[in-house]
Amino acid sequence: MKTKLPLVELKNLTKNYDKKIALKNVNLKLENQKIYGLLGKNGSGKTTLIKLINDLLTPSEGEVLIKGKKPGIESKKIVSYLPERTYLDKSLTVKTAIKEFADFYPDFSFKKAKKLLTQLELDENQKILKMSKGMQEKLQLLLVMSRRAELYILDEPFSGVDPATRDDILDLILENFEENSSLVISTHLISDVERILDEVIFIKNGEIVEFSNAEKLREKENASIDEIFRRRFKNAK
């Protein structure tokens, strides 16, 4: 019988920056149709882990497998990634940026993009250069969520968003991510995302210190994920 390959598998993954160890021997398997919260303090290794999955970093040791294959053309066709920084050419208009995304990603849906344009109140004729940072982040979210990807990876999607808008953005993400897909949200704003998480991954000093079902963890510790996180990470070096 053929065993189903995990969506993402990290095997003994280590990443060093010169002498600093950013990730230490990480082993992890991510499955389909789940929402994962990658939670940790700033500098804990969340972005490093995400960048390794997205082929933006080369592992020092170990390997990253996406559906059994190393990151490459095939994995990039199924992973939709929102980085924590603005990566668009600022001289483009919203419309051109959408067109370019559609040119390169076969799973890009114009229909979704159009719907999101209205929901996010973006003007398709506006130049990115003239948009505020928050608006630029919204545009990137639009581009990422307009794909019918198998895995969405969102790195700090609320960093430039005011607290009042966070819930709206979260609802919009939930509404637009494909039913059979998985979602990884990396954030330190746990209370904002807690309600949607199926699984939680706590990362501390480059190591996975907790990987559990969110509901079971809440029951076991009789506390919210936010509280558990605060307890575990309080005074942590």
Added chain:
Amino acid sequence: MLNKLIKIDLRSTLKIAPILFGIGFFFALVSFFFSKFGDSTIAEVIADISKNFALSFAISGFINVVTRAIGVFWKKLYSDESYLTHTLPLSKKTIYLSKTLATIYSSLIALFVAFIILVVNYNLFENFDALKNFIEATAGVTGGNVVEFLVLIILVFFFEMTTLISVAFCVIILRHSTTNLKATLLSAGSYLAIQAIFLLSLFLIGLFNPEVMELFKNSDSVSADSMKIIFYTAIIVYGLATVVMNCRNIKLLEKGVNVA
């Protein structure tokens, strides 16, 4: 996919040059009209000043394109925009080829536009005979065939340019996988090695061809045949160097990137 990416890279590379070339063209036209129709001292002064401005803008337009192409390579592969470049469903080879081809295309376009500006600036429509005589006289160094001379000169320039571009790309790639010093030394070493191979090739040919050997003894007496051999050797050495350097750059990129 390669064509789509080249289009995007060309747009980024040629962003500023049209402004510089536009100003250059404007001064070339001013120079042209004042030289042709003005007969006062002021008209001559304006024509001379405009001529120099047009020349400066034509040259700076070309330099802008080449330096910008190198900047775009860095920006798209290692700065914020690299987060998009490296997550596109494209191979590293396609990404690299796109940047290289966009650099070559844009440099050739810039060279052509700069040439047009110079044609207007120096009124070469009417002075075509002077240009023709100059080329014919220069072509004498390779035996007098103007077409062969022009083709050889263009190819030597083209391959030397592609070699330099691949060395520049090599510095950028190595800078992100090793120390600055090592990257600079390795890239500069590669370029010096290419020049040394060129000279060594000529020397080896000189062992069998006394006319070429004269080049190493007395550079004033180089024959037309020897000049042709020098041009052909340059084309082969720089052509091969371009292929080897680009293959090495692609291999280095395929090993993976580490984007900050």
